[in-house]
Amino acid sequence: xxxxxxxxxxxxxxxxxxxxxxxxxxxxxxxxxxxxxxxxxxxxxxxxxxxxxxxxxxxxxxxxxxxxxxxxxxxxxxxxxxxxxxxxxxxxxxxxxxxxxxxxxxxxxxxxxxxxxxxxxxxxxxxxxxxxxxxxxxxxxxxxxxxxxxxxxxxxxxxxxxxxxxxxxxxxxxxxxxxxxxxxxxxxxxxxxxxxxxxxxxxxxxxxxxxxxxxxxxxxxxxxxxxxxxxxxxxxxxxxxxxxxxxxxxxxxxxxxxxxxxxxxxxxxxxxxxxxxxxxxxxxxxxxxxxx
Numbered sequence: 001x002x003x004x005x006x007x008x009x010x011x012x013x014x015x016x017x018x019x020x021x022x023x024x025x026x027x028x029x030x031x032x033x034x035x036x037x038x039x040x041x042x043x044x045x046x047x048x049x050x051x052x053x054x055x056x057x058x059x060x061x062x063x064x065x066x067x068x069x070x071x072x073x074x075x076x077x078x079x080x081x082x083x084x085x086x087x088x089x090x091x092x093x094x095x096x097x098x099x100x101x102x103x104x105x106x107x108x109x110x111x112x113x114x115x116x117x118x119x120x121x122x123x124x125x126x127x128x129x130x131x132x133x134x135x136x137x138x139x140x141x142x143x144x145x146x147x148x149x150x151x152x153x154x155x156x157x158x159x160x161x162x163x164x165x166x167x168x169x170x171x172x173x174x175x176x177x178x179x180x181x182x183x184x185x186x187x188x189x190x191x192x193x194x195x196x197x198x199x200x201x202x203x204x205x206x207x208x209x210x211x212x213x214x215x216x217x218x219x220x221x222x223x224x225x226x227x228x229x230x231x232x233x234x235x236x237x238x239x240x241x242x243x244x245x246x247x248x249x250x251x252x253x254x255x256x257x258x259x260x261x262x263x264x265x266x267x268x269x270x271x272x273x274x275x276x277x278x279x280x281x282x283x284x285x286x287x288x289x290x291x292x
Contacts, residue, residue, distance in 0.1 A: 001209070001223060001224055001226070001230070001231060002229070002230040002231070003221050003229070003230075003231050003233065004165065004230060004232045004233070005121050005208070005234075005235065005238050005241075005243060006233070007235060008198070008230060008235070008287060009042055009198040009199075009234060009238075010042060011040065011234070012198055012232050012233070012234050013041075013042025013043045013045070013114040013196075013197055014039075014042075014046060015232050016042075016043045016046075016130065016136070016194055016196055016232055017038070017046030017047055017050065018231070019049055019128070019192075019194055020032070020054065020056075020130075021047075021050055021056055022129065023056070023127060023128045023192070024056045024058075024061065024263070025056065027118045027127060028057065028059075028061075029060035029061065029062070030060075030061055030062075030127045030128060031061075031062045031064065031120075031123050031124060031125065031126050031127050031180075032061055032063045032064070032126070032127065032128055032129075032130075033063075033064055033065075033066065033126040033128065033129030033130065033187070033190055034064070034065050034066070034084065034088070034118075034130060034282055035065070035066050035081045035130050035131055035132050035140075036062050036065065036066070036080045036084065036130050038066075038134065038167065039088060039132035039133075039197070039198060039267045040130055040194050040196065041256055043130065043196070044087045044088045047088070048088065048091045048092055050129055051091075051093065053081075057093055058092045058093050058094035058095075059095065059229070060096070060097045060223075061094055061098060061118075062099075062100075062123050063098065063099045063100065064101075064119075064120055064123075064126060064139040064182075065080060065084060065096065065099075065100065065101040065102070066079065066131070066139075066141070066179040066181060066182050066187075067102065067140050067141045067155075067177040067179050067180060067182065068101050068102040068104040068179060068186065069079045069104050069178075069179050070082065070104045070109065070154065070176055070178040070179055070180060071104060071105070071176050072105070072176060072177070073234070074103075074105075074106060078168050078169060078174075080101060081096050081101050084099070084101065085240060087220050089242045092146050096196035100116070100119060100153065102116050102180035102181075103180075104176075104180060107179060107229070109154050109165055110154070110267065111151040113151065113153055113154065113179060113180060114151075114152070116180075116228050117151050117152050117153045117183075117186060118180075120200055122154075125189055125191065126190040126191065127188060127189070127191050127192065128190065128191070128192045128193075128194070128196075129192070129193045129194070129222075130194050130196065131136070131187070131193060131194070131195040131196070131220075132195070132196055132197070133159075133160055133195060133196075133197050133202055133205050133209065133220050134160070134164065134203065134205065135160055135164060135201055135202065135204070135205055135208065136158055136160045136161065137205045137208055137209060137217075137218035137219055137220045137221065138158070138161060138219050138220070139187065139195070139219050139220045139223075140181040140182050140183075140185075140187060141157065141161070141180075141181035141185075142155070142181055142182075142184055142219040143155060143156075143157065143158040143177045143219070144158065144216065144218065144219065145215045145216045145219075146216060146217075147216050148184040148185075148216045148219070148222060149181075149183040149184060150184060150185035150186070151183040151185060151186055152180065152181065152182050152183055152186055152240045153180070153181065153183055154178060155179050155181045156177065156178055156179060156181075157176070157177055157178065157179060157181070158177075159214075161173045164179070184219065184222055188222065188225070188226055189260045190225075190226075191228065191229070192228045192229075192230075193223060193229040193230065194229075194230045194231075194232060195220065195223060195230070195231045195232045195236050196231075196233075197231065197232075197234070197236070197237040198233075198234045198236065198237055199236050199237055200236040200239055201235065202237040203236065203237050203238070203239045203241075204237075204242045205218070205220065205247070206231070206238065206241065207238070207241060208220075208221065209221050209223065209224075209238040210224075210231070210241065210254065211241075213234065222267075226231065227234065228263070230254050235239075244258065
């Protein structure tokens with residue numbers, strides 16, 4: 001894993017934006033994996049600015065979001081559908097029919113989960129996935145558990161996650177207890193991953209992710225196995241790390257990608273063959289974002 005230590009949230013956001021700009025310049029029809037919450041807000045502001053300046057375009061981009069709360073309508077102020085519309089989709093030239101978010105109001109959530117993975121595969125998989133990290137080490141809504149959940153699935157949210165997200169709601173009782181989330185295998189099949197972390201409250205999770213064992217009790221630790229993952233971490237989030245060790249060990253880990261690929265295969269994180277992309281399954285062609 002490549003580790004980039006930056007001064008603060010603003011520099012983290014700029015560094016991440018540069019990776020996305022490079023991706024879109026190299027492949028204008030990229031499939032992007034997107035995240036929500038406070039961590040990617042600066043990244044999205046940077047991308048909006050680059051788009052408005054004409055440096056990049058989202059016209060051919062397809063996007064898939066990591067997760068959505070179960071029980072919230074797409075236009076609910078705290079739904080991730082609403083978040084993405086406000087923070088990115090309505091501010092760039094992305095086509096509504098090319099944006100996908102799991103439907104939290106589907107009558108058949110299991111079918112929604114299976115359909116979401118099939119749709120990702122049909123578009124050829126995710127080229128670049130952005131992740132945040134929870135205080136408990138979760139990525140997406142993959143909470144600490146006894147095993148890694150492979151595919152998109154229904155999640156019972158951890159109490160720590162509920163407390164952390166309560167700041168976005170009027171009271172903690174309003175926070176949904178369940179969500180739909182991409183699974184670890186789906187995330188790991190992304191061709192490139194960038195994880196962002198800012199703030200001292202993320203320091204313990206970052207230390208465990210990088211220095212601990214690969215375990216479903218710290219879901220983000222599985223990123224140690226990805227052949228093309230980058231963590232962009234500000235100084236506060238890196239406060240429990242040995243910065244000298246990072247310089248000597250982690251940033252020289254990229255050439256180990258071949259062995260990492262073998263490790264990936266051993267645990268099943270291999271990109272599957274994909275089919276032709278379906279049509280008419282984005283925001284513009286149905287009432288709910290990413291619904292089945």
